[in-house]
Amino acid sequence: MPDEGATGAATPLPDPSTAHLLSPKWLTARAHRESGRRARTIFLLVFGLLFWAFIYLMLYRLLSYLQKTPEIGTLIAGKVLGLILAGFFSILLLSNVITALSSFFLARDLDLLASAPVDWLKFYVAKVIETLVNSSWMVLLLAIPMFAAYGVVFSGGLLFPLIVLATFVPFLVVPTVIGSAVTLLLVTVFPARRARDILSVIAVLAAGGLVVLFRLLRPERLARPEGFKSLVEFVTLLRGPTSPLLPSEWMQRAVMSWLSGRPQLLPYYLLWSTAAAAVVLGALTHRWLYPIGFSKAQESAQRWAPSGPVSRLGHRLLAPFGIVRRELVLKEVKLFFRDTTQWSQLILLAVLVLVYVFNIKFLPIGGQGVSFFLANVVPFLNLVLAGFVLASVAARFIFPGISLEGRTWWLLRSSPLPMRDLLWSKFWVGTLPLLALALLIVGVTDYLMQVSVFMFVVSTLTIALMTLAIGGLAIGMGTLFPRFETENAAQIPTSFGGLVFMMSAIALIGLVVILEAKPVYTYLGARAFGTAGDLVEMVAGFGLAAAVCIATTVIPVTVALRRLERLER
């Protein structure tokens, strides 16, 4: 950053504008769009519209139902909006803290900007805008169909989009500025790379904590007013503010007061004045601390990792697989566990699995009065949910495997390493833990639901084969749609290829369950109603499902292998 006032007399100092500082980002985005294939763009557009339509319709139905409920319907709709916005606000805070670390301290353009005669305030505004866009676009996409549903159901009128815009802009600015300031404070204390580790763990723990807290509160009780002592108590709860000091509450009040025909101005004052104050304070903090923080961000953390007994044990255990495969596997494991941004997400995964098991535990299918049939069909459908969880995990941890080798491709390609070894080592390193997770989820949920031996065997074998197939698909699709230039592994699953993988995985899960549905139904029917079973049908159904899984394991990896052998970069 240039010093102020240090100037000669005649020639004016250069003063690049904020828009100029942001222009490379905009030009890069435009270049991406222009170089993108038409079919891919159309596909994403269609998928996005379907996603919007889905959210809109779900909310539309819920809000229409609430609107027809006298007295408390609108109150509950407002409460739901407040809860969603509070969720958005928490997500935005976390996401901004992490994004600001990249945009203010780790981005590749910083050396150039820091050595250029750029005014500190313009730099700050440019980076805040960059952080805001990168951290908030997903929330914005979710918000559009949500507000559309509110506007349509409660007849917001033509001005409603402007009302939303007038409240949503400061709503996004506040967490961006706070997040950037928190990051700045952290970086002045810790080196930037260590701060990233700390932040990723904090973020994941916070997100996990939020999920657990939300689940343990069992918000579904809100939908059952009979659980409250009196209607008055329930209405009092609905009328009261959830969190009066949060911008989410102000935005909810602004929007709902407009929709109920009694617009209030106070929430707008609160939102805009808070955003303005936050920007001013944020800018002052930036001016004061950024030079110190940026300088500190150039320092790297000391990272010693001497060879320990675990590493030696790994060497010994993997010795039978040969030197090349052993070294590949050890490398994968070390890279994973040393990268905080990777393993910390396991915490979130554990939380999600816990919530999943918690939900299963409270399903009303155990005990008296529930038919043998229902008690066995639900565990069968449980496979779909478990499969979906596994596909999400595979998208995050297996799918990016080949993409992450982009920068070191020169080493792997110039060595005599058979590509087959590389692919299969990535497949097994990712799939074996996934298999353990799959068996754990299905085993525990089967136990909680007290399923029959038949269903236990069917669900265990099915989930095992399905996991291998999902692993094969993830490696295959990850190779066919690589993202070699992405620095952050977490961004890879959200790419076009990640989307194609998720859709293929869902199709696979659906196909397997459909193929097995008939034999399971026949068997359960035979047990419950004493009808005759059909052995041929069972062999055909289960056999086909197994064949689909095996083919989906092998074919994508084989196709990926061909692609990998011809890959140039």
Next chain:
Amino acid sequence: MIKLTNLTKRYGNFTAVDGINLEVPRGELFGFLGPNGAGKTTTLRMIAGILRPTSGKVEVGGVDVVTSPVAAKSKLGFIPDRPFIYEKLTGGEFLRFVAGLYDQHGPEIEHRGTELLALFDLEAWRDEMVESYSHGMRQKLIIASAFVHRPEVIVVDEPMVGLDPKAARILKDLFKEYTRRGHTIMMSTHTLEVAEAMCDRIGIIQGGVIRACGTMDDLRAHAESGMDGLEQIFLRLTGENAARALVDVLDA
């Protein structure tokens, strides 16, 4: 040891390397020079098996890199121009991993890794993750990794970038000694003094075509440049209008 026959690489309509024929025998340190975008890196990456030739043939130690990649690559060590390596491995682990790719391990490799790290002043950094290495230290680690499995041929793209004077000197001595022992090195560089002082033969590529190839005397004869140094020969062979253009630009 390295033999290129009608080697061609096209990217769409652009021909990066255009029918190169070249032979680098055992025990030779061959310098590969050329202006930016001349086709040096593309050629070296084809020799290393990273890029596939559009047509033509690359042989390393008599083995075709395209048809028998594993056999050819087992004779080869490659040092790229950009030192991208696994950030979360330590220097020692990285060397062990590279040796493992060539199916080598055990006490001998450990010993050799230690020696190579010591040679480049990285011994104290052995157990530290690569993410805390400077650019030059990463470059030194990559150079060390290319020697860890004792390849017959080393292909090097811009080895001197980022090295401190001591490391540059060590590298020069190492290259000379390595070729004296019968190994082959093909090196691209923009540091013409280094090429002139070290290389047994030099090839100059421009526009994907080799303009001249031979010893310094051969190049002088080719360029009809008397007793000029490599810089003058290089400029004469690749176009002399740069100095003229420079004056025009500065005067404008």
